[in-house]
Amino acid sequence: MQNILLFIFTLFAYFVKAITGFGNTLVMGSLFSFVTSNRFTTPIDLIFSIPTNIYIVWKERKNLSVKIVLPLSLMLLAGIIPGTFLLKVGTDWILKSILGIIIVGLGVEMLTRKSNENKVSKTNPAALIVIGVLSGVLAGLYGIGALLVSYIIRTTDNKGQFRANICCVFLVDNVFRFFLYLFTGILNKEILHTAIILAPAVLIGMMIGVKVDAKMKEDNVKKSVITLLIISGTVLFIKSFFNH
Incomplete structure (x- = not known):
């Protein structure tokens, strides 16, 4: 029964991935948290993220x-190592709860923003450093890239x-984390076996x-991304705060 549930959850996750470009990890x-642990879910999703990205x-x-991908990738890599270390030694429910609130706030802000306010500076170094490094820590710890x-x-x-x-930014993260997870022992035979079953x-x-996306309007895709951020942030906060 557990493998059947994981199969259904994985199918839905990568259906969302094909439409939005992310969301599989969220x-x-x-969904996986109902039947398995975060230490099990994160490396399995990593294995699938590489070929799909x-x-x-x-x-x-x-x-x-390149102006978007390169600086964010470098900052992301800087945060992955401490994030992976935290995944190895244990997780922090406070960090998850705060992240959930941040994600919901970002989603609501994007949802209510006027169309002429839809751009931010592409070269703001402070924003790049904060978003990139924090995203790297969260990617290494939970595989979450919502801030990016x-x-x-x-x-x-x-x-x-x-x-x-x-x-492309996620792919850089994926390849780096794959070897880091191998080195730290997070990737093991049990996870590889489960990944084969769920492939x-x-x-x-x-x-x-991909077929559904071809028929979706541009605005609907953006709304789907924002909605997914809000829902995921809410779920993350509730689970982390009340189940720690």
Whole structure:
């Protein structure tokens, strides 16, 4: 029964991934937590994130922006090592609760922002450092990149640009964390075995998502991203604060 539930959860997570360019970690983290631990979920999602991000980056390669990807990737890498260390020794419910509040706040702010306020400075070094390093810590600890999502959605004009840049930054994170998880022993035989079982769910979810995405309007995709941020932040806060 557990494997059936994990299969369904994984399929839905990568259906969302195909449409929004992210969200797989948010969905898997929330749903998997009902039947398994965060130390089990994060590395499994990492294994699947690498090929799916490669696919989306290649598909949207004409929309890539080095000015967005390079600085965020460097800051992200700077935060991954301490985040992974925290994952190895244990998790912090206070950090999760605060993150949940931040994600909800960002989602609400993006939802209520007027169209002419939809851009922020692409070269603000302070914003890049804070968002990048904090996102790296959270990526290493929970595999969560919601802060990066909130930044890149402001600096891109359409869903192609958004998906290309967010998935490219995530890919850099994925490759680095893969070897780091191997080195620290977080990736093990049990996780690899489960990943093999769930792999077909990733393929099915991505295939369905790509077909649905082709029929979705640009504005609906952006609203889906924002809604997912708000829901995930709320779930993360409730679970962390009340179940610590």
